Amino acid sequence: MTTKKSTQSIHGRRDKLYRGANFPIYASTTFAVETSDDYYRYVSGDDEEFYMYSRYSNPTVRNVEEKLAALENGEDAILFSSGMAAITTTLLAFLRHGDTVVAQRRLYGMAYRFLRDFIPKLGIRTHFLDERDLYEVHKKFPEAKVVYFETPINPTTECVSIEKVVKSARKIAALTIMDNTFASPINQNPLDLGVDIVVHSATKYIGGHSDVMAGAAVSSTKSIKAIRDAMKAFGGCINPIDAHLLDRSIKTLQVRVDRQNQTAQRLAEFFLRQSKVLRVFYPGVPSSRSYKVARRQMDGFGGMLCIEMKSLETAKKFCDSLKVALNATSLGGVETLVSIPVLTSHIKMSDEELHAAKVTEGMVRISVGLEDVDDLIGDFKDALDAV
Numbered sequence: 001m002t003t004k005k006s007t008q009s010i011h012g013r014r015d016k017l018y019r020g021a022n023f024p025i026y027a028s029t030t031f032a033v034e035t036s037d038d039y040y041r042y043v044s045g046d047d048e049e050f051y052m053y054s055r056y057s058n059p060t061v062r063n064v065e066e067k068l069a070a071l072e073n074g075e076d077a078i079l080f081s082s083g084m085a086a087i088t089t090t091l092l093a094f095l096r097h098g099d100t101v102v103a104q105r106r107l108y109g110m111a112y113r114f115l116r117d118f119i120p121k122l123g124i125r126t127h128f129l130d131e132r133d134l135y136e137v138h139k140k141f142p143e144a145k146v147v148y149f150e151t152p153i154n155p156t157t158e159c160v161s162i163e164k165v166v167k168s169a170r171k172i173a174a175l176t177i178m179d180n181t182f183a184s185p186i187n188q189n190p191l192d193l194g195v196d197i198v199v200h201s202a203t204k205y206i207g208g209h210s211d212v213m214a215g216a217a218v219s220s221t222k223s224i225k226a227i228r229d230a231m232k233a234f235g236g237c238i239n240p241i242d243a244h245l246l247d248r249s250i251k252t253l254q255v256r257v258d259r260q261n262q263t264a265q266r267l268a269e270f271f272l273r274q275s276k277v278l279r280v281f282y283p284g285v286p287s288s289r290s291y292k293v294a295r296r297q298m299d300g301f302g303g304m305l306c307i308e309m310k311s312l313e314t315a316k317k318f319c320d321s322l323k324v325a326l327n328a329t330s331l332g333g334v335e336t337l338v339s340i341p342v343l344t345s346h347i348k349m350s351d352e353e354l355h356a357a358k359v360t361e362g363m364v365r366i367s368v369g370l371e372d373v374d375d376l377i378g379d380f381k382d383a384l385d386a387v
């Protein structure tokens with residue numbers, strides 16, 4: 001029987017021993033063998049249910065990996081201790097000395113820094129391209145081995161055409177790796193559009209309660225095997241207790257994201273009517289330049305939006321006047337968060353880099369939570385009155 005996402009999120013592995021509604025937490029770092037000969041089974045690699053050491057794999061973690069694979073329509077998935085562990089391990093699993101990686105210029109800041117400052121130390125060339133050039137990567141850098149990108153883009157929620165990036169990368173047989181954190185597996189499934197590997201900061205929507213750091217990669221069985229081999233050596237595994245927290249969160253992922261989509265739409269429409277807001281960035285409003293692309297590749301427009309005010313001072317005053325929303329970095333949780341990109345995610349960027357990222361001083365990024373929408377509108381209205 002094929003089931004839909006909300007069902008897959010709830011029903012994973014069963015507790016066969018006691019028939020508990022939840023799959024147990026196997027808080028063991030090591031697992032005993034029945035006889036010493038069992039180790040041969042592990043070495044042969046064909047017994048997936050052979051657990052030896054929890055950095056390699058763990059039943060509680062596997063349950064969540066299987067759910068994520070199902071949610072992203074992948075063959076397999078692997079969990080990590082953070083989104084950055086997922087990103088760095090995945091890139092390093094496929095890149096080697098002498099290779100070229102092409103990345104979108106407007107990326108999550110730390111992924112950008114990893115590609116700019118650390119990858120070149122390994123003798124791997126990195127080139128950053130604007131989105132339009134990413135559609136022509138086969139012409140610009142035909143030697144590219146990996147193309148790394150994300151959509152919607154932080155903080156402006158502009159959308160990149162996944163199909164166009166994939167089409168170009170395929171012409172040169174480059175591997176595509178896409179960060180799907182902003183959309184979540186509910187709103188967008190890049191593997192269906194031909195992306196090879198999806199990565200997530202599961203700290204965000206998948207965890208959803210701002211209480212667990214985690215990351216994930218989803219892909220074919222073969223690619224996940226290669227990433228797991230790298231993970232065993234780099235060591236960025238998740239622990240079973242955090243995996244259990246993710247399991248609990250994933251059960252409500254669909255309802256949370258559906259509600260966040262609805263509230264973000266209402267808020268975007270509210271901000272569009274406010275004279276103190278110069279620009280509103282949300283892919284779900286028909287006036288957005290990303291609306292068409294988003295409609296093609298997303299099932300929902302997401303819980304992230306961005307507004308632009310006239311100056312950094314105005315943006316600060318607005319954020320500091322809020323009573324319900326928290327002035328905090330990160331995203332995807334049940335609580336609404338606001339953050340000023342030039343003071344948070346983009347703080348170390350030069351004027352040229354900010355210009356290229358299309359980030360201005362007056363921007364405020366909003367991660368919509370699950371509070372009552374009228375309470376949020378009231379809070380934002382009062383804060384606008386205060387500036």
Ligand SMILES: Cc1ncc(COP(=O)(O)O)c(C=O)c1O
Pocket residue numbers: 082083084085108111150154179181182200201202203204213214215330
């Ligand atoms: C889009 C995106 N990707 C990756 C990351 C990194 O994830 P983590 O903080 O879980 O390492 C973040 C964190 O903010 C993010 O926003």
